[in-house]
Amino acid sequence: MRVVVCVKVVPDTTEPKRLGDQHVLVRSGVQGAVNPMDDYALEVALKWKDAQPDLDVVVLTMGPEDTRAIIKKCLAKGADRAVLVSDTALAGTDAIGTARVLAAAIRKIGDVDAVLCGVRSSDGESAVVGPAVAELLDMPQLTTCKEADLDGSARTVTATREADGALEVARAGLPALLTVTKASFEPRLANFKGIQAANKKEILGWTTADLGITPPARQVLVTAAGEPPQRPASQVLTGSAADVAQKLAQYLTEQKLV
């Protein structure tokens, strides 16, 4: 069986962000990391592989060539191989365009039983790429999963997912797409043996031509960007707890917040 984990390399949260031409995030030269939610998606796949060692776990990403070093970390954790779709024509691709590229790559990988994605990226934060990939591949989706079990013989996946103030246990037939949120477990770290093994694993490089698609036209234009207006300086309250509490209560009442 084969599972594809879609991974995005995002700028490290603590790094200052810069917008370049056409208000597109400058990614080159910025310290990158695997999007935290995608790390949970990879962990779900690797847990499946722990139970079923012949499971083929393929990491799929789209980004500049210099994301290879970061994708290698996914291989060191235990993924079998990786595909990097890299094409200068893809710079600034919007969410649905990204989904079209990922879906084309998943078709080319072939015989995929499940697709796992992080629920959202820490930079784009749209949370729509996963569902769009599912639609393009005509797969059912289970979103915001906290854990998931793959049943190869019944060809189903059963997940516990967050659904508007409730926890839902839901089952879908394969092939299916899952988006994963922060789970109750922590993603594993690569060990020395894994890092050694990763050197022998393959990161395939594909272009849009290899996928047989033209780079998706941008369907969303960013027309302006800027810094938010400064919040007025904080009003600082000090003194005895009773004083502070009284001033807070007064503020809440005056601002009609209670």
Add this chain to the structure above:
Amino acid sequence: MSTIWTLAEIEGGELKGITHELLTAARSLADASGGLKVGVVALGHEIGGLVPLLGSLGADLVALADAPSLANAPADVVARVIAPFLQGQQARTVLLGHTAIGKDVAGRLAVRLDCGVIADATELKNDGGKVVATRSIFGGGMWSRATAAGEGAVITVRPRAVTPATGQSGRTAETLTVPVAEGSTTRRVETLELKQETSTTVSLGDAEVVVAGGRGMGGADRFGPVETLARTLGAAVGASRAVVDSGWRPHKEQIGQTGRTVSPKLYVALGISGAIQHLVGMRTSGTIIAINTDAEAPIMKVANVAAVGDVHEIVPALVTELSRQGVGAGA
């Protein structure tokens, strides 16, 4: 532009708050564009009774997809049922909530309508006949404005970003029927179990007020002030990553990068230092109040009011003071 379409969210036969907000946003866009219509698509079973309410909230057209199988339909079914209808209506702008179901439908619907998605908009404006959406990006560190490159886009609107207008009881809406093709409601996802949260507290996503606690509370058994103040203010309880990772609070309460993003009218941070990963999840809140012993903590810089002191002393005094004023009495 043509009619501005929205998707209603229905739970237990009632409209959810986001529907009011979407109709308010659509109505003001339509009015600013000079006489455009507002449409709303509603899926469910025996939902015809909602038409007068949807009309009074600003809809000119109410399109009903009414079938037993459409109550709480999953995202793939919703997209499959409404996409052909919206295409038939030559819909350009479609507004969904940036909610659990809204996010799930948005990507699928955009693929079917062959348009882009602008996600998590906090403000919508009409600019010479085009809808321009403002979003906060990099966790509120910057904003950007986006518009459709082509004729339209699916736009998800952040809950509580729009103040819902009060309905006009005189307004009436025309009812349309969304054809439901045979086979289009087939479900590929089966719910095996639904564990409703048993707590009576307000859910984070819908909350107008959030009271959140951090490591400064001092321990899992020392969250009393957070819960008491939340009860007094009718607020939802939130938590920082540090306390969720320590197992003091459940992940569903986590606010920030690996938790939820909230934008309530009032955010009260108790014993939270305000790491960047936390700030990205709450920075767009209306008013921020922080109580912390450390006057230099980052949260104190983004707060409108920064109270320096021990939460375990200030909060009980605040609750007493508020109840003296009749706030939270009987709650």
